[in-house]
Amino acid sequence: MSTFVLLFTISLNAILAENFILVKFLGICPFMGVSKKTDTALGMGLAVIFVMGLASAATWLVNEYLLVALDLEFMQTVVFILVIAALVQFVEMFLQKALPALYQALGIYLPLITTNCAVLGVALLNIQNGYTFIESVIYGVTGGVGFTLAIVLFSSVRQRLEDCDCPKAFKGYPLALIAAGLLALSFMGFSGFKVF
Amino acid sequence: MNFKKQLKEGLLTNNPVLSQLLGMCSTMAITTTLFNGIGMGLSVTIILICSNVVISALRKLIPDKIRIAAYIVVIAGFVTMVDLLLKAYLPALSDSLGVFIPLIVVNCIILGRAEAFASKHGVLASAVDGLTQGIGYTAALVVMCIIREFLGSGTFGKGVLGADGVRILPAQYPALLVILPVGGFLTLGCLIALTQWINRKLAEKEKEKEAVQ
Numbered sequence: 001m002s003t004f005v006l007l008f009t010i011s012l013n014a015i016l017a018e019n020f021i022l023v024k025f026l027g028i029c030p031f032m033g034v035s036k037k038t039d040t041a042l043g044m045g046l047a048v049i050f051v052m053g054l055a056s057a058a059t060w061l062v063n064e065y066l067l068v069a070l071d072l073e074f075m076q077t078v079v080f081i082l083v084i085a086a087l088v089q090f091v092e093m094f095l096q097k098a099l100p101a102l103y104q105a106l107g108i109y110l111p112l113i114t115t116n117c118a119v120l121g122v123a124l125l126n127i128q129n130g131y132t133f134i135e136s137v138i139y140g141v142t143g144g145v146g147f148t149l150a151i152v153l154f155s156s157v158r159q160r161l162e163d164c165d166c167p168k169a170f171k172g173y174p175l176a177l178i179a180a181g182l183l184a185l186s187f188m189g190f191s192g193f194k195v196f
Numbered sequence: 197m198n199f200k201k202q203l204k205e206g207l208l209t210n211n212p213v214l215s216q217l218l219g220m221c222s223t224m225a226i227t228t229t230l231f232n233g234i235g236m237g238l239s240v241t242i243i244l245i246c247s248n249v250v251i252s253a254l255r256k257l258i259p260d261k262i263r264i265a266a267y268i269v270v271i272a273g274f275v276t277m278v279d280l281l282l283k284a285y286l287p288a289l290s291d292s293l294g295v296f297i298p299l300i301v302v303n304c305i306i307l308g309r310a311e312a313f314a315s316k317h318g319v320l321a322s323a324v325d326g327l328t329q330g331i332g333y334t335a336a337l338v339v340m341c342i343i344r345e346f347l348g349s350g351t352f353g354k355g356v357l358g359a360d361g362v363r364i365l366p367a368q369y370p371a372l373l374v375i376l377p378v379g380g381f382l383t384l385g386c387l388i389a390l391t392q393w394i395n396r397k398l399a400e401k402e403k404e405k406e407a408v409q
Contacts, residue, residue: 023377025225029304032220074280077298078272085265114268117221117302124295167389169396173217174389181381188376 003134010135011142016190020118020143021150022183023191027118031151032176034109036162041155044109045148049141051091051113052122055084056140059123060133080123081114088114118147154183199324206328209398213336213384214391218304222296223337224380228348231355233341234334235289239282239297241330243274244306245323250274252314252322267310272301288355305333336387343383348375 020026027048034044059080067073092110095103103110113119122143126136157179166175212218219240226232250270251258258266279297282290290297300306309329314322345351349372350365373379 025221025377025380026299028220028224029218032217074276077276077279077301078269081268081272081301082265085268114264115302115304115307117299120302121295121299124298128295169389169393170385171392174385174392177381177385177388181378181385184381185373185378188378 007135007138010131010139011145014139014142015146015149016187019146019150019187019190020121021147022180022187024121026121027116027147030109030112030116031147031154031180032173035151035155035158035176037159038152038155040109041151042148043105045144045151047109047113048116048118048147049144051084051088051110052119052144052147053137053141054087054091055119055123056126056136057133058083058087060126060131060136063127064133076124076127081120084119084123085114118143150183150187154180157183199328202324202328203331206330206332207335208332208391209395211332211336211391212305212308212329213333214388215395216305216308217388218308219333220384222299222303223340224377224384226293226296227337227340227344227380227383228375229292229345229354230338230341230352230361231289232292233337234356235282235286236293236296237330237334237337239278240300240303240305240333241327243271243278243300244309244330244333245326246274247271247306248309248314248322248326249319251310252317252319255315263315264307264311267307268301271306271310275300305329339387340380340383343387344374344379347371348373348379 014020018024021028021031030044030048035041062079062083063073063076067076067079072079088110092103095110122140126139129139131139158176161175161179164175170178206212209215213220213223222236222240226236247267247270251267254266254270275298278300279290282293282297309325313325317325342352345354345361346364348370350367350370351361351363354361371379374383
């Protein structure tokens with residue numbers, strides 16, 4: 001299998017068949033918390049794509065040249081979360097200086113990304129799956145794209161849920177979760193979907 | 197500190213999963229068999245107690261500005277310990293929970309309790325808070341597991357009572373859908389609705405009591 005085909009398969013898997021939110025259950029908190037409006041959902045999604053791509057690259061390099069080289073792989077969790085926290089902080093400072101408009105748009109979502117399990121999840125999964133550097137970065141970015149797809153789709157559903165008439169106990173989160181369940185059901189159609 | 201009151205809060209009125217809506221990722225992802233649920237619940241409870249105790253003991257030493265980073269380091273340390281212990285002594289559990297054990301680091305329950313409780317209260321009170329919140333989390337997981345396992349594979353206690361558990365429904369009836377991701381969302385949605393309903397009833401009762409007095 002040529003490299004291009006392999007990368008294509010990884011991307012398609014990360015976006016559809018193994019969507020981070022709807023199939024792997026990573027990043028549910030922002031998915032529920034920030035999906036009330038389509039604009040903010042899109043902003044969050046873009047921030048996540050950016051950070052997931054960067055985090056994949058950074059953690060892969062740290063793992064390969066620091067942890068594996070020094071035989072410290074058992075420290076992965078601690079080191080990765082620190083790398084991600086530092087990275088998010090750095091991205092925040094950089095955007096504030098270089099692209100204030102984007103920084104304004106992302107607002108509070110940037111710091112929140114540190115505790116998004118999709119980011120730490122992608123770093124750990126890259127190592128678990130034994131991906132190379134390029135594959136890791138592609139997996140990170142397309143995983144973020146899958147996240148954005150799910151959160152943007154869901155935000156438009158959610159806006160309608162706000163006004164609907166339902167039993168009092170189901171108002172708010174329960175109804176949102178059930179709607180998310182139906183969305184997950186539709187994404188299940190992609191599972192078992194093999195490209196080559 | 198009133199232990200009974202805290203336990204009630206942890207289990208029902210302020211349950212980390214069902215009322216505070218924290219830590220939903222792991223709740224939905226791993227609750228397919230009772231074994232997973234109990235294992236995850238206990239791991240989180242242990243980490244929660246340890247990190248609450250340490251953070252509460254260090255609360256006057258940690259500068260306010262970098263507290264979140266400091267909390268994350270403490271939590272990550274305990275998560276790594278539990279991860280290594282499980283790999284050594286319970287490899288089956290470690291395999292089936294997979295990436296969700298290291299992901300306890302970013303489980304909002306632990307960071308949430310550190311920020312909301314341990315950073316403001318004494319060591320003993322924080323330990324009790326960790327225990328009661330941990331029990332609440334475990335209880336929510338166990339209920340989810342029992343429902344999903346019963347509807348999804350028709351068994352009870354897979355992995356706890358023998359490798360296949362006790363069969364309740366004949367093998368051709370269960371709806372596989374419930375153990376797939378979809379089932380996680382639907383079951384949790386219904387459970388949260390139930391909790392909201394119970395909590396509303398409880399609040400109404402208290403109001404009535406006050407009115408009578």
